[in-house]
Amino acid sequence: DTGRSKGCGLVVFANARDAANAIATLNDTDLKGRPIFVREDREPAAATQTLSARGLVPNAPVGAARLRPEATAAPGTSVYVGNIAWNVTWQDLKDHFKSAGTVLHADVMAEADTGRSKGCGLVVFANARDAENAIATLHDSELKGRQIFVREDREGGSAVRNPLNGGATLVRPMAGVGSGGGGVCKVFVGNLPFETTWPQLKDIFREAGNVIRADVAQAADGRSLGHGTVVFASAVDAANAIQRFNGADFLGRSLKVLPQA
Numbered sequence: 001d002t003g004r005s006k007g008c009g010l011v012v013f014a015n016a017r018d019a020a021n022a023i024a025t026l027n028d029t030d031l032k033g034r035p036i037f038v039r040e041d042r043e044p045a046a047a048t049q050t051l052s053a054r055g056l057v058p059n060a061p062v063g064a065a066r067l068r069p070e071a072t073a074a075p076g077t078s079v080y081v082g083n084i085a086w087n088v089t090w091q092d093l094k095d096h097f098k099s100a101g102t103v104l105h106a107d108v109m110a111e112a113d114t115g116r117s118k119g120c121g122l123v124v125f126a127n128a129r130d131a132e133n134a135i136a137t138l139h140d141s142e143l144k145g146r147q148i149f150v151r152e153d154r155e156g157g158s159a160v161r162n163p164l165n166g167g168a169t170l171v172r173p174m175a176g177v178g179s180g181g182g183g184v185c186k187v188f189v190g191n192l193p194f195e196t197t198w199p200q201l202k203d204i205f206r207e208a209g210n211v212i213r214a215d216v217a218q219a220a221d222g223r224s225l226g227h228g229t230v231v232f233a234s235a236v237d238a239a240n241a242i243q244r245f246n247g248a249d250f251l252g253r254s255l256k257v258l259p260q261a
Contacts, residue, residue: 076128078153079135082120082259083246084108085144096143097123101130111236119243122153147247149258185238190227190256192216205230208244209237229260
């Protein structure tokens with residue numbers, strides 16, 4: 001009733017061989033200053049029921065069982081984080097955002113079928129003030145060699161979660177680029193060379209996925225404004241475009257690729 005740790009836990013592996021290896025190699029190892037003991041779980045059925053009852057993730061890959069956050073965060077308490085490096089985990093994200101305030105949980109969005117990171121995620125804070133502080137202080141900060149962008153989460157933290165990579169990863173469409181599957185998803189492309197045409201833009205972004213259309217914004221006299229949009233067939237392709245092209249060099253200019261709200 002208090003949520004306080006009992007000092008013990010469960011890890012579920014994909015097969016019995018890996019579980020046996022964990023017992024052989026990790027029993028009596030040090031975890032945060034304490035030697036842990038590892039043995040076989042003698043009540044697997046009861047354990048699964050307990051995990052479900054306590055809001056944990058049963059039958060998850062190694063390390064994935066942890067307290068599952070609520071389906072919807074309180075208004076104004078969650079932020080969207082983009083341009084995350086592929087190897088960033090939920091724990092990396094949480095640690096990075098602790099400087100802004102009390103982090104309740106952090107999630108990395110993943111593709112539903114493969115569990116591969118989409119290069120974006122969510123961080124939920126204890127209150128709206130901390131979330132605002134994160135946007136003010138951590139936007140454009142560096143995380144594992146990449147400059148991330150941070151803004152308010154416009155979908156309120158709602159998501160379907162898929163337990164992978166040590167934490168609950170989000171498999172909802174990426175915030176700000178529409179819905180997954182057959183939904184239309186748009187990205188903003190900034191800092192374009194003024195001579196860039198829409199066919200060039202479309203050809204470039206085909207490397208990220210199925211491009212439905214590309215447009216370059218123009219002034220009344222037909223001159224390029226140096227930015228445009230690209231519409232993809234899926235949220236996965238849009239996320240891939242942001243991951244692949246944000247900060248990439250194109251004709252001597254560093255592109256800025258963001259979700260188009």
